[in-house]
Amino acid sequence: MTLSRREALGLTAGFAAFIAFGPKATIAATPETDAAIKAFTGGAMPAEGKVSLDTPEIAENGNTVPVGVSVDSPMTADSYVESVMILADGNPNPAVATFHFTAISGAAEAKTRIRLAKTQNVIAIAKMSDGSTFMDTKEVKVTIGGCGG
Amino acid sequence: MAAPKPRVKVPKKASKGEVITIKTLISHPMESGQRKDKKTGELIPRQIINKFTCEFNGQVVFTCDMDPAVSANPYLEFNAKIEDSGTFKFTWVDDNGSVYTTEKKLTVE
Numbered sequence: 001m002t003l004s005r006r007e008a009l010g011l012t013a014g015f016a017a018f019i020a021f022g023p024k025a026t027i028a029a030t031p032e033t034d035a036a037i038k039a040f041t042g043g044a045m046p047a048e049g050k051v052s053l054d055t056p057e058i059a060e061n062g063n064t065v066p067v068g069v070s071v072d073s074p075m076t077a078d079s080y081v082e083s084v085m086i087l088a089d090g091n092p093n094p095a096v097a098t099f100h101f102t103a104i105s106g107a108a109e110a111k112t113r114i115r116l117a118k119t120q121n122v123i124a125i126a127k128m129s130d131g132s133t134f135m136d137t138k139e140v141k142v143t144i145g146g147c148g149g
Numbered sequence: 150m151a152a153p154k155p156r157v158k159v160p161k162k163a164s165k166g167e168v169i170t171i172k173t174l175i176s177h178p179m180e181s182g183q184r185k186d187k188k189t190g191e192l193i194p195r196q197i198i199n200k201f202t203c204e205f206n207g208q209v210v211f212t213c214d215m216d217p218a219v220s221a222n223p224y225l226e227f228n229a230k231i232e233d234s235g236t237f238k239f240t241w242v243d244d245n246g247s248v249y250t251t252e253k254k255l256t257v258e
Contacts, residue, residue, distance in 0.1 A: 064220040075230075088218055092183055095216040099227070105211050106168035106230030112213075113220040115181070 033089040033123070037135075040085050040098075040125055046135035051084070051126045053136045054111075062116040062142040067096075071108035071126045071134070075101070081108035082127045090120025117145045153177045153198075157239055159253040163231045171203065174224045175241050175249060181217035198223055200242040206235035233257055
């Protein structure tokens with residue numbers, strides 16, 4: 001098979017695009033965040049869906065950024081959300097907080113306020129009682145960072 | 150540092166099977182261990198609340214492990230499903246080993 005110059009160029013460009021936008025080998029931007037996710041899920045890749053993160057699009061003060069998370073689950077003794085981990089991949093230490101729910105939590109929803117050092121992705125990962133994991137990611141633009149100082 | 154003061158908002162009454170929302174806040178600087186003392190240039194050691202627990206009649210409702218990225222005066226909002234009257238017990242654990250607790254009663258109508 002011989003390729004014309006045009007075809008060869010097209011193929012190379014396509015291959016480059018595949019590497020750049022193709023299946024992601026890692027979930028998060030930094031290796032620390034990735035390691036934290038793998039430690040939480042036991043090495044599995046969390047699926048999209050079920051979890052929804054509620055964050056502001058722009059946070060003026062990175063010292064207190066309101067973050068809410070809710071997980072779609074019946075919350076009965078047989079099927080409930082065990083825990084939800086919140087990560088911020090641009091912080092010096094990506095771990096933020098881990099919520100643990102029980103069957104009498106009623107609804108798998110929690111809100112808190114967190115510190116964000118800079119504009120970054122906030123990630124929520126939920127672990128169900130059957131062991132499956134789900135995640136959601138939201139970018140938060142931070143005007144004034146909330147670490148150090 | 151003034152002694153951390155917990156504040157909790159729980160409805161006084163609920164109907165059986167109702168899911169109520171609980172809001173908690175405790176005054177605490179949540180020193181992250183990342184900040185430097187402006188005069189000496191040395192790192193201020195980390196001191197945060199690292200664990201929060203909420204129990205209802207001895208049964209765990211909700212717990213939270215916190216890292217330094219939680220804001221000062223940590224605020225938490227969560228839910229509980231009510232079947233009986235009883236007492237909520239809230240516990241915060243400090244890095245220095247101190248434990249702060251508070252209790253709230255709830256009646257089922």
